[in-house]
Amino acid sequence: MVKTKRPASPANALAPDSDTEQRILDAAHSVFIRKGTAGARMQDIADEAGVNKALLHYYFRNKSRLADAIFQRVAGGVFGRIAQVARSESGLEAMVRSIIAIYFEQLARSPYAPAYVIGEINQDPERGRQLVQMLSGLRDGATPAMVLGALQQKIDASIRAGTIRPISAPQFLVNLVSLCVFPFAARPLLCAIMGMDDAGFVAFIEERKRTLPDFFLNALRP
Amino acid sequence: MVKTKRPASPANALAPDSDTEQRILDAAHSVFIRKGTAGARMQDIADEAGVNKALLHYYFRNKSRLADAIFQRVAGGVFGRIAQVARSESGLEAMVRSIIAIYFEQLARSPYAPAYVIGEINQDPERGRQLVQMLSGLRDGATPAMVLGALQQKIDASIRAGTIRPISAPQFLVNLVSLCVFPFAARPLLCAIMGMDDAGFVAFIEERKRTLPDFFLNALRP
């Protein structure tokens, strides 16, 4: 096992990447997503990281801090990409296709994130505030309200042009996100109900990736 | 405090409704939905029921059994109504409107159920099996596969008639359920992002109840 203590950061007090810290973070990520913050055990995380339990407290003061770090990491991954596209200058149709594509790409990478985030934010109200604060500092000062406002303008323009039927920006966005995210959030549920295994789910998602853009755009048609 | 021991069931060995048992069940419902199974504390449930902790073990052997009872109760409430409508003999459009209406009615009654169910089923694989078993015995032997098959036939008929564009039954159903359920599952998240309070959310849902049927049916139009 390689043990190069702080190899690339001699003078950096808060080095973000000692090998072990990263391993702990990864292990915590895995366990927290699988068991939830309340159900996760520090010992399990230590075991999965292959380190002593005390090290978790050495790097992160306590369970709460560690859980916060993981939540931010996961939520950031999920929400990081969307605002990026929601403000692009392309037309509405291109934007819709782009958002769906990016969402599916992101969700394929971390398919269990939605259920975890939903569960967390439902069980601990603090997580809500934590998330808005994170969203504020995420992009270059673009608040959700601003993103929503920009989207509304683009929608209104299309409505006036007769390209789409009237719809409010919040409903537009929630529709879009619901159709993308829900199948992942409810994955075990869908698999159980429809009798799908992992391969079946992947196939289902593949079909969805192809058909969803047209479905959504068709719904907007006047 | 009224203490009428088993008032209306003198000879019923497994009386489902001694006053206290119901109170415990309600308290457990509240706590489990708020904190999740792992995060819930037996003492909290006892407190909320206004009862000694030992009574929980008297009526339900242990935490696991109690959690199972609540999960079945909640999941049953959510899924009970849908199969009921999915096999109705009405046309596709009427069925869509009916499902959406019923879903919103059911979700208005237990708005935190989706997040709870998603969180639970994500954290404990056992819950998945538990759910399929429950769905099997729920209706008159109508398996999910049968419901899905009946839906597929109805869809195919409409496609041949040129009423709607081609779509598979699973995608059809997942689209419909996603649009209905997700906003409730992600309620705290949506409220946080869009800066809505409880009243704002209710208003959002009201607008959604009105606009969603046409949105969905429009998406199906050829």
Place this chain on the structure above:
DNA sequence: CTCCGCATTAACCAATTGGTCAAACTACTT
């Protein structure tokens, strides 16, 4: 009235679990 059985409780127990600490280890500097 008294006895019996279910309901309820206070006190207690054992195991789990988050967290601490001092000792040991490791690489680097002098």
Place this chain on the structure above:
DNA sequence: AAGTAGTTTGACCAATTGGTTAATGCGGAG
């Protein structure tokens, strides 16, 4: 070689928590 600062560990601690038990309450049958 010795010292030093950061890192890692085993052992331990205190609090929490699910679960048990013996005693008490209480209503109805005899």
